[in-house]
Amino acid sequence: MSDLPAGFVWGAATAAYQIEGAVAEGGRGASVWDTFSHTAGRIKNGDTGDVACDHFHRYKEDVALMKELGLTAYRFSIAWPRVQPEGRGRTNAAGLAFYDALTDELLNAGIQPWPTLFHWDLPQALEDDGGWLNRDTAHRFEDYAFAVGEQLADRAAGFMTLNEPFVVMALGYMLGIHAPGHQLGLAGGFASAHHQLLAHGMAVRALREAGARQVGIANNYAPAWPATDRDADHEAAAQLDALHNHLFTDPLLRGQYPAAVLDLVSTHAPEALNLIQSGDLATIAAPLDFLGVNYYQPDHVTADPQSPFGAKVEGVPGRERTHFGWSVVPEALTQTLTDLKARYGDDCPPIYVTESGCSQPDVLIDGRVRDEARSRYHEAHLEAVAAAIARGADVRGYFAWSLMDNFEWAEGYSQRFGLVYVDFETQERTPKDSFHWLKRRIGG
Ligand code: NCW
Numbered sequence: 001m002s003d004l005p006a007g008f009v010w011g012a013a014t015a016a017y018q019i020e021g022a023v024a025e026g027g028r029g030a031s032v033w034d035t036f037s038h039t040a041g042r043i044k045n046g047d048t049g050d051v052a053c054d055h056f057h058r059y060k061e062d063v064a065l066m067k068e069l070g071l072t073a074y075r076f077s078i079a080w081p082r083v084q085p086e087g088r089g090r091t092n093a094a095g096l097a098f099y100d101a102l103t104d105e106l107l108n109a110g111i112q113p114w115p116t117l118f119h120w121d122l123p124q125a126l127e128d129d130g131g132w133l134n135r136d137t138a139h140r141f142e143d144y145a146f147a148v149g150e151q152l153a154d155r156a157a158g159f160m161t162l163n164e165p166f167v168v169m170a171l172g173y174m175l176g177i178h179a180p181g182h183q184l185g186l187a188g189g190f191a192s193a194h195h196q197l198l199a200h201g202m203a204v205r206a207l208r209e210a211g212a213r214q215v216g217i218a219n220n221y222a223p224a225w226p227a228t229d230r231d232a233d234h235e236a237a238a239q240l241d242a243l244h245n246h247l248f249t250d251p252l253l254r255g256q257y258p259a260a261v262l263d264l265v266s267t268h269a270p271e272a273l274n275l276i277q278s279g280d281l282a283t284i285a286a287p288l289d290f291l292g293v294n295y296y297q298p299d300h301v302t303a304d305p306q307s308p309f310g311a312k313v314e315g316v317p318g319r320e321r322t323h324f325g326w327s328v329v330p331e332a333l334t335q336t337l338t339d340l341k342a343r344y345g346d347d348c349p350p351i352y353v354t355e356s357g358c359s360q361p362d363v364l365i366d367g368r369v370r371d372e373a374r375s376r377y378h379e380a381h382l383e384a385v386a387a388a389i390a391r392g393a394d395v396r397g398y399f400a401w402s403l404m405d406n407f408e409w410a411e412g413y414s415q416r417f418g419l420v421y422v423d424f425e426t427q428e429r430t431p432k433d434s435f436h437w438l439k440r441r442i443g444g
Helices: 032-037 055-069 093-108 136-152 165-174 185-209 231-246 250-254 259-268 270-275 280-284 330-347 372-390 409-414 433-443
Strands: 009-013 073-077 112-118 159-163 215-221 224-226 291-295 299-303 311-314 351-356 395-401 420-422 429-431
Touching: 009 112, 009 351, 055 093, 055 429, 055 433, 073 395, 093 112, 093 136, 112 136, 136 159, 136 185, 159 165, 159 185, 165 185, 165 215, 165 231, 185 215, 185 250, 185 259, 185 270, 185 280, 215 231, 215 351, 224 231, 231 259, 231 299, 231 311, 250 280, 250 330, 259 270, 291 330, 330 351, 330 372, 351 372, 372 395, 372 433
Parallel strands: 009 073, 009 395, 073 112, 112 159, 159 215, 215 291, 224 299, 291 351, 351 395
Antiparallel strands: 299 311, 420 429
């Protein structure tokens, strides 16, 4: 077991729509995920986030579990439609009050609050006006960020603007697997990317104006590994690498889009490039205090001309798989972290692993969940972080995904990622064996 640096942040992460429930309480407006999950055929077993983990009512119990685990930080997201039910204009005092109370509860438990402003639950009212295809959504996000900043900046340890804008683009706007369910190819994909990036830059500005101390983003990264030595697979991997790993980072840290993405868009959707206005990249490149890295598995890539990405991603042969079918490849986390250092050098801010974890086929038997595979997963990925630090990456913390089992988007409740088991019938929480393992690991 390697040592991690002094002051290393030990966290767990969740997201509002995945845990809160109470979708019609406290003046909350509808989000794209309410609409999507209530559309027949979109979510496995017809599940919705209407109740989820009922965290809105049970947050005190959940914070007590975090304290028991020994966390020093908790990453949660704020539901934009709780704060601005119509996505614009008036703020809803009851919505802000919930996050205020959660923040105080965390601080009283000695846990740093790390809020994310957008973890996919766009107000439906904004989607009705085009969502991330509409440049105005970025301006609306700036207003929302300022409102949250005014409320929480005095107490939040680190703000993240967006969670995984790549996944919103890929699954929400290109493949239609996530809300809002669009299949728009590269033209719509790039529009959603540019407007999310612009929203990020504007929100950084707004958060700083409101007094925020540490501001970053939580991006999703995956090293792109060609499945074979064929040239076509190498080319497809390079293209996916640009879309997945560089599109949402080069503009932030270098103030420019990756050349490979510009080439791709100018070939397949040249009109989308007109969305970039002068000054946008300077806004997007607002200095960051940290970079959040969400990591799950590498992209193991085969060329696929049918895909809007030109690539098909499959598991890595010969490797253990999670219940979701994702490959367990800790050394690809080390590579992710050292690749960031190699590409951006001193322009790369300090890194936090803002998500890492696995779903497992957990069962509760006699009050116990024996999820040894999850403990091994986190242990191996913490070792992977230590290896990256030894190679010069400045990694300052690790947030396990997730604190508790929750609504796993298109998979509904069928994929359990938690350190805490949730019985969705009774809402009873049971710490899994991995919870006890992590508690010992944090305790050193
Ligand atoms: S679905 C997803 N997740 C899971 C989710 O629970 C969490 O909210 C997310 O931040 C666990 O962590 C993230 N990620 C989707 C990765 C899919 C990448 C698809 C690439 C298509 C080319």
